[in-house]
Amino acid sequence: MSSSPSGPASDAQPLTQAERTALSDKAMIEAAIELILERGTDKTTLAAIGEKAGYSRGLATYRFGSKAGLFDAVCKSISRRWLEYLKEAVDGKTGIEAMCAALDAFLRFVSDMPREARVLHILYCGAASPLSEYRATSVNIHSKQQEDVARWVQEGIANGTIRADVDPRTVAAQYIAYIGGMNYLWIINPGSIDFRRANEEMKRQLRLALAPPEGRTPQ
Amino acid sequence: MSSSPSGPASDAQPLTQAERTALSDKAMIEAAIELILERGTDKTTLAAIGEKAGYSRGLATYRFGSKAGLFDAVCKSISRRWLEYLKEAVDGKTGIEAMCAALDAFLRFVSDMPREARVLHILYCGAASPLSEYRATSVNIHSKQQEDVARWVQEGIANGTIRADVDPRTVAAQYIAYIGGMNYLWIINPGSIDFRRANEEMKRQLRLALAPPEGRTPQ
């Protein structure tokens, strides 16, 4: 705002059109994250986002079409980063091990990028409202994650590390619900949750609840 | 709107002031619930609430002070009804039995009053936003519920129905998180959740995870 009168990158050689949009997109998404953290979604205006990003008040609307469109983009941007954490942690694991690894990955994500984790959840919450224009994004991400977890459970059943009488889809829903719910409690009242301890406890309970009755059956 | 030109109760003897406000309050909260279900919080206007309730566009603002004030009132109104369900179901129970009874109560609440359950969750979601003016309400309710659950766990430990090495506060947070998370998944994508089945599964897992290692220790 003070150093660069014509935008956030006025120096050096000219940028290509693609580079320009990528730059302004990124700046606006970053600005949106900060403003949502500060004021929440309601009190964040498209004009403020554009200007905080170093552009005009109109750019956010022009680029993303609407407030919901912009939030959708922020949602997708942060989700992508979270999925990288998840992918790396789970890698080839299955069954209970995959579920525990995912819990750890989530804890790491929340520790490394608390701002993004917070904003992502705030946006997911917005998706609970009827007629929400980015509900589809939330549904897709949650469905995909549920499917992933259900597959881990199924594989765990197949190789004998998970008792055979649980329903993979139900367990998956419970698992995703637990993570989302903890995140909510942490967001509205951070002091009341010992996230690390809850995670350790949860891993223990997963083993207790999902392991086959008497030691491993021979695989 | 069609039958009563001067409000929702134009017939019979005149009402006292207190009765009049009670009536209009109730009408507006009911109207708000319907509109939130239809359009979500963002697209519900104070004017629409007042008019749907059979009054003027200005009454909702006048009575509740602001949009947030109105949502806070709706939140409290529905919470009160939910707590009645909870109280009746749990009654004098403790430990795992109380936790299972509360799960059943929640399922019953969602079945009996799906509209209210939905709206309550939508409002709780709104409380996740920074600067939310009814966040305090959500925090209070969730804290109180967490304390209740922690007490059940503690009592369960005391009478030997719950293993002694769990942390009541942590278990309580997980339990509340689970319920809230399931509610969210159900709201954004009702088809993907078999609520009843998940409940049965959850009750089984609570018993597995919280019961003492080898049968009951003598109380």
Place this chain on the structure above:
DNA sequence: TGCTACTTGCTTGTCGTCAGCAAGTAAGTT
């Protein structure tokens, strides 16, 4: 009981702000 002063419930007029749009300007591309 009837009259008057006062309080409270509710409505209408108005203002500032914001999302969204359309027309215009500047920067990059061929």
Place this chain on the structure above:
DNA sequence: AACTTACTTGCTGACGACAAGCAAGTAGCA
């Protein structure tokens, strides 16, 4: 130089919030 794309500016309708006014209920006093 002609064209496309990135971005800005001017504008409008809608909404939240407020304030002034009207009407219905209440209380004091004969």
